[in-house]
Amino acid sequence: MKPCTPSCVDLGSECDPRDLEKFRSVVRKRVAANARERKRMQGLNTAFDQLRKVVPQWGQDKKLSKYETLQMALSYIMALNRILSDSSRNSTPQRQWLDLQDDSQQSESYPCIVRYSSPTENECMYTSFPYHCEDFQVLT
DNA sequence: TAGGCCATCTGGTCCT
DNA sequence: AGGACCAGATGGCCTA
Numbered sequence: 001m002k003p004c005t006p007s008c009v010d011l012g013s014e015c016d017p018r019d020l021e022k023f024r025s026v027v028r029k030r031v032a033a034n035a036r037e038r039k040r041m042q043g044l045n046t047a048f049d050q051l052r053k054v055v056p057q058w059g060q061d062k063k064l065s066k067y068e069t070l071q072m073a074l075s076y077i078m079a080l081n082r083i084l085s086d087s088s089r090n091s092t093p094q095r096q097w098l099d100l101q102d103d104s105q106q107s108e109s110y111p112c113i114v115r116y117s118s119p120t121e122n123e124c125m126y127t128s129f130p131y132h133c134e135d136f137q138v139l140t
Numbered sequence: 141t142a143g144g145c146c147a148t149c150t151g152g153t154c155c156t
Numbered sequence: 157a158g159g160a161c162c163a164g165a166t167g168g169c170c171t172a
Contacts, residue, residue, distance in 0.1 A: 029158085037149075037160090040160075
């Protein structure tokens with residue numbers, strides 16, 4: 001879609017220099033705004049790529065869409081949250097597991113397997129999620 | 141070929 | 157006034 005041209009250009013008549021300058025100014029602003037918008041969207045996409053790296057891929061070779069990435073992130077956070085709250089109540093294996101995750105995060109290699117069984121109260125929150133949540137398993 | 145996903149452009153709105 | 161953010165429109169690419 002091209003920007004509106006001054007009427008003098010449309011009609012092929014002699015342009016008022018002020019009209020022309022105004023038109024050029026509008027075009028310059030529009031081009032600058034487009035560039036800013038591109039840059040903004042590139043920043044957003046970079047953030048999505050970073051999110052994809054830390055979110056489980058479920059063995060998929062195809063990269064997750066933006067929507068899937070957000071859904072997966074939501075589910076992943078809830079599963080980790082669940083593990084965290086379980087570990088604060090229960091015994092040391094979970095604590096050790098969390099320590100392990102902490103180490104792997106620091107070394108830039110992400111969790112291999114998270115097993116999360118029998119969700120109960122969070123079940124309704126998972127229903128819109130495309131993957132089965134009854135046995136949360138993360139493979140990266 | 142239809143449908144999904146994405147990048148880009150654009151105009152509107154809000155904020156500084 | 158200029159920039160950031162947003163949503164709608166459009167066109168390209170890819171896959172089933």
